[in-house]
Amino acid sequence: MGAAAAPRRPRDLLGGGLARQSPAGGGAVVLDGIPGNDDNAGCRDPYRRSRFRTGRRLPHAAGRLAGLSRPARHPCGVPATRRRRCHAQGYRRRRGRGQAVRASWRHLRLRLFRHPSGRMSIDACAAAVAANDPDRFAxxxxxxxxxxxxxxxxxxxxxxxxxxxWVTAEPMIAEMRLQWWRDVLDEIAGGGPVRRHEVATPLAQVARDHALPHATMLALIDARRRDSQLEPPADIAELDLYFSETAGGLMTLATRILTDEEPEAARLMGQGSGAANYLAALPVLKETGRAPLPNGDAAATITQIAKTGLRRIDEARSLRPSVPKAALPALLTGWRAQHLLSSARARPQLALSGGLEPPEILSRATRLWRGSTGRW
Known part of the structure; x- marks a missing residue:
């Protein structure tokens, strides 16, 4: 048998001359890009001095030699043994201490989901409102x-x-979807567990914390059955009831959350706002094959709807002294109703052609003025 091989020195394990002085022998600084450690390849200049002092933290090979359990960390903040995998999975360097953060939605979703307050579902709700209902979001x-x-x-x-x-042309499927939400409200009213859903789950907590009236929420669902029907409404009174149960009921629930009260002004203001939004959406409703107006003269019907909506808004504003100021974020959602209804009353053909929307600069000025003065 041949002579036993001489034991390898620490500097040999560390790649020879580039290590200058072996950390195991008391060296002060180690260079990046050490030959033999492929995890460092291509990350930084091989002759650039590392900012990690070896008196506390050694490269992985030297750490094993010296019996230390803590390997060196890459400048991105990830241990050398995990460096390739981290770069492949999307880690990035965080400013400050150089800790590794995985920039992926899955990681963020898991962190939010584990939050005891269920913040993930609330954030999902806020994102949906911001994308589909910017006025109420603002x-x-x-x-x-x-x-x-x-x-x-x-x-x-x-x-x-x-x-x-609107997600289906089949009234039966739409009815099933609405029934699903009726079942959710029944579970909430029953006080038991509620099915898991990004909206239904936090809705149960909100409805119980603020004692939202069950009948108002059910009426909001039942009124939406009108949207799946292709037949025209019987008369303007039917449409006024529809506005009261949808937009009026929603504004009442929002006011309940803000003030723990249900002022009549909220429902009246919601009725007027619902009428304005309905008239602004007439071209879209016609394109989908619906009959949004009762049979008869369309221009006269639009004028009558606009007059009724303006009357509801005037009734609501007459009750302004009795409405708590905390209800402003709910009542302010009808900030553009006055302009839309006035335009429809003066020129009903604009509602049929889709020309009711005010200019953007006027919309911003109106919203800013009403929000700053509190005059909804």
Whole structure:
């Protein structure tokens, strides 16, 4: 048998001359890009001095030799043994201490889901409202922080119910979707566990915390059955009831969250706002094959709807002294109703052609003025 091989020195394990002085022998600084350690390849200049002092933290090979359990860390903050995998999975360097953060939605989702307050579902609701109902989202941002999340959940629930008749051309499927939400409300009212859903789950907490009236929420769902029907409404009174149960009921629920009260002004203001939004959406309703107006003269019907909506708004504003100021974020969602209804009353043909929307600069000025003065 041949002579036993001489034991390898620490500097040989570390790649020879580039290590200058062996950390195991008391060296002060180790260079990056050490030959033999492929994990460092291509990350930094091989002759650039590392910012990690070896008196506390050694490269992986030297750490094993010296019996230390803590390997060196890459400048991105990830141990050398995991460096390739981390770069492949999307880690990035965080400013400050250089800790590794995985920049992926899956990681963020898991962190939010584990939050004891169920913040993930509230954030999902807020994202849906911001994308599909920007007016209510902007007004909800004026609410105090403890109530803001509840408003986002309520408005997301309204979106889910409102879109149910529009995601399918089959009335039966739309009916099944609405029935699903009726079942959710029954579970909430029963006080037991509620099925897991990104909107239904936080809605149960909001409805129980703020004692939202079960009948108002059921009426909001039942009124949406009207959207799946192709037949025209019987008369203007039927449409006025529809506005009261949808937009009026939603504004009442939002006011309940903000003030723990249900002022009549909220329902009246919601009726007027619902009428304005309905007239602005007439071209879209016609394109989908619906008959949004009662049979008869369309221009005269639009004028009558506009007059009724303006009367509801005037009635609501007459009750302004009795409405708590905290209800402003809910009532302010009807900030553009006055302009839309006045335009429809003066020129009903604009509603049929889709020309009711005010110019953007006027919309911003009106919203800013009403929000700053509190005059909804």
């Amino acid at each position: 007004c909800a941002m004026l609410a105090p922080m403890p109530r803001r999340g509840a408003l986002m959940v309520l408005y997301a629930f309204n979106l889910e119910v409102a879109r149910a008749p």
